[in-house]
Amino acid sequence: MTQPPHDEPTAAGPDELREQVEQTRRHLGDTVEALADKTDVKARAQEKAxxxxxxxxxxATELSVQVKAKAAEAAHLVQEKLPDPVKAKAAAAAEQAKAKAGQAQQMWHDQAPEPVRDNRTPLLAAGAALVVACLLLRRKKK
Known part of the structure; x- marks a missing residue:
């Protein structure tokens, strides 16, 4: 029989010996599992990835927050340094664009027949389908 290691006392009885054997098995199992984990290159690579x-x-989230803050700061600085006449012209141009958009919408509402206004999405879809069908038929003839 082999000699026990110098740092481990010998068992006093069979129950104590069984406990030492079980403890050694657990320790050996943990060691084998750790070695298996180290040799599983694919799993380690996936963990690193x-x-x-x-x-x-x-x-990316941190940089996004920083960029948004810098953009807001830059916009504020530009707005502060923008001369008042330029601000007034920009506001007037925005109002004109808004008014023209409103006029175009009103013109559409006034000039388009009611059935067209009420069903414009299906009509646009049908028109798109017709164009596609024409292109497909034209392609078959060639």
Whole structure:
């Protein structure tokens, strides 16, 4: 029989010996499992990739917040330094564009027949389908 290691006391009885054997088995199982984990290159690579994705996502979020803050700051600075006459012209141009858009919408509402106004989405879809059908028929003839 082999000698016990110097740092482990010998068992006093069979129950104590069984406990030592079970403890050694658990320790050996843990060691084997740790070695198996180290040799599983694919799993380790996937873990590293997942960590890298998480880090990249966190960094992207952080940078996005920083860029938004810088953009807001730059817009504020530009607005502060913009001369009042330019601000007034921009506001007037915006009002004119808004008024023209309203006029165009009103003109559409006034000039288009009611059935067309009420069913414009299906009519646009039917027109698109007709164009596609014509293109397909034309392509078959060639």
């Amino acid at each position: 997942a960590q890298a994705r998480e880090q990249a996502s966190a960094k």
